Amino acid sequence: MSTFFQSTIQSLACELFNSYDSYKASGISSSRFTQAEMLQWLHLFKDQRLFGKSVLGTSAEGREIALYSIGDGSTKVMLWSQMHGDEPTATMALMDIFSFFTKNPEHIATKTIREKLTLLVIPMLNPDGAERFTRRTAQMIDMNRDALALMTPEAKILKNTRDTYQPEYGFNLHDQEPRYTVGTTQKITAVALLAPAADESRGDNPVRLRAKRVASTLAQVLNLFIPENLAKWDDTFYSTAFGDNIQKWGTSTVLIESGGWRGDPDKFFIRKLNCIGLLATLYAIAAGEISKVDVAMYEQIPFNMKLGYDYIIRNAVLKSNGQIAPIRVDVGINFNKRINTVTGQMDDYAIIMEIGDLSAFTSLEKEVNANGAELNADLIKLEHSFSAGEIELLFKRM
Ligand SMILES: [Zn+2]
Incomplete structure (x- = not known):
């Protein structure tokens, strides 16, 4: 210098x-x-x-x-x-x-x-x-x-x-x-x-x-x-x-x-x-x-x-169905905006970008440690999008 x-x-x-x-x-x-x-x-x-x-x-x-x-x-x-x-x-x-x-x-x-x-x-x-x-x-x-x-x-x-x-x-x-x-x-x-x-x-x-x-x-x-x-x-x-x-x-x-x-x-x-x-x-x-x-x-x-997602759920359990073994996963989610074709307004939505080991990734907005909580297998799908307010639905209700 x-x-x-x-x-x-x-x-x-x-x-x-x-x-x-x-x-x-x-x-x-x-x-x-x-x-x-x-x-x-x-x-x-x-x-x-x-x-x-x-x-x-x-x-x-x-x-x-x-x-x-x-x-x-x-x-x-x-x-x-x-x-x-x-x-x-x-x-x-x-x-x-x-x-x-x-x-x-x-x-x-x-x-x-x-x-x-x-x-x-x-x-x-x-x-x-x-x-x-x-x-x-x-x-x-x-x-x-x-x-x-x-x-x-x-x-x-x-x-x-x-x-x-x-x-x-x-x-x-x-x-x-x-x-x-x-x-x-x-x-x-x-x-x-x-x-x-x-x-x-x-x-x-x-x-x-x-x-x-x-x-x-x-x-x-x-x-x-x-x-x-x-x-x-x-x-x-x-x-x-x-x-x-x-x-x-x-x-x-x-x-x-x-x-x-x-x-x-x-x-x-x-x-x-x-x-x-x-x-x-x-x-x-x-x-x-x-x-x-x-x-x-x-x-x-x-x-x-590009090792960032907006929101990361770490250390959750995903049980796809009753026949195969459950696994421990992290989930990477991004928040985006898109035009609502009915209202013409921009709507916020979330989209699941990745499921698996995200230990190399960081989060831009927030992350939670699920401590082994079970995910809702019906919603945890790649590229699945949902309204940004529905994040809590990703966890299976006990
Ligand atoms: Zn540019």
């Missing part, structure tokens, strides 16, 4: 962490929001001395997609969020970052970033998906598999913006399912990073190496706050994905995936981590420190694994 990191980045990150409530974007009470709500928050920061806005185009359903620029430095950094409509965490963090700059124009971080960098920010690339809180665009396309074909107007906008400005750095901001874990540690992944490969060989060209230095900086910042909850995606090359291609096109790109945190369904803590991690890393880029960063910190991050 460099002395610059210890003396400057670390203290900045701690200051940003401790003073977060004083500058975070106000008015965000839920992680479910539409573009109209986001535009209201952005309107509060409408200070032309800080931000420039240019309309890039419109989504399939005609919603405006805009670029917000901050600073006039020679190094360009592009940040884009919510290409998947149901992945809002980083969009909230971008609002926090705008709010920080607005409320702290004289802060050393604000001044250095504005002087040395030009930030090119596209919050909410998929406003149609955000309207319905779905991953895909209104044309049913996963935008992150449309980097080459460019079938969708939203993908064209992202590609055109990258090509127009040719930024040196990029941040590709997503959410992942909250049930991923940090390797086999049974710790829930709060944030997962990736400096994507630029081709099938997954080698380190100068562009990717610089991305790894950025990811390493971000990892050092996040390790101050979540030393056990940071993971890394494997670097399989996805030939049609944006992160991989933007790396290939020459912009050093880091993927940030917001994961899960116990007791925080809106992911407000992970939003805070995104905000602080990005601000501190942008400051390191602005200060010209990235080329000195050791990539070891990034390479050492454990891989993201």
